[in-house]
Amino acid sequence: MKKYLPLTLAAMLLLSPMFAKDLSFPMIRQTIALTELDPAFINEFISGMHPDIAVECNEGTVLPLGFMQSWGLFSLKCAPNLTVKVEQPCYFRCSGKKVYISQDLVTWEKARKIFSGKSDFKVKIDAKSGILIESKTIPYSQDNSDED
Numbered sequence: 203m204k205k206y207l208p209l210t211l212a213a214m215l216l217l218s219p220m221f222a223k224d225l226s227f228p229m230i231r232q233t234i235a236l237t238e239l240d241p242a243f244i245n246e247f248i249s250g251m252h253p254d255i256a257v258e259c260n261e262g263t264v265l266p267l268g269f270m271q272s273w274g275l276f277s278l279k280c281a282p283n284l285t286v287k288v289e290q291p292c293y294f295r296c297s298g299k300k301v302y303i304s305q306d307l308v309t310w311e312k313a314r315k316i317f318s319g320k321s322d323f324k325v326k327i328d329a330k331s332g333i334l335i336e337s338k339t340i341p342y343s344q345d346n347s348d349e350d
Contacts, residue, residue, distance in 0.1 A: 227297060228254040230307055236263055236288070248296055256293040256307060263288040318342065 231254045239247075239257065246252060268281030294303045294313065301313040319341040326334040 227295070227302075227310065230254060230256050230295075232256075233258045233293065233307075235260065236265070248301075250296045250298045253295060253297045256295045256304070259288040259292050259294070261288055261291045 233256045234243075236257055236259045243252075247255070247257070264285050264287045266281075267284040267286050269278070269284065270281070271278040290305065292303055292305050293307055294301055295310070296302075302310040303313050303316050304310045317339065319339040322338045322340055324336040326336070328334065
């Protein structure tokens with residue numbers, strides 16, 4: 203049995219790249235600016251109905267963000283005091299139920315990979331504006347700390 207183990211491992215190493223899952227997307231037929239999206243298209247897009255369309259996020263674009271949550275007894279509303287700003291140009295697309303992001307329309311990464319990392323928090327208190335909590339996500343590949 204021990205004789206076959208190295209042979210089996212070597213075969214697995216050689217053959218596994220042949221069966222690796224390859225991400226293949228349809229060619230991008232159209233890009234739509236983030237600021238031109240309408241509610242009907244957004245619902246179709248996030249349901250994966252348009253895998254051949256990419257949403258273009260131009261650097262410097264700022265959009266107000268409203269957030270409403272209801273728990274029955276209580277509700278939360280934050281509108282329009284929150285904004286989203288595009289810091290670097292990028293594109294995103296939906297395929298199935300997954301969201302992918304690209305900076306060049308060629309290489310696509312899962313959104314959760316782009317947004318994952320170690321959070322760095324800073325808290326500031328100002329008597330006039332209240333409490334400000336700043337959070338910056340540092341990608342794991344750039345995080346050189348030994349802490350977990």
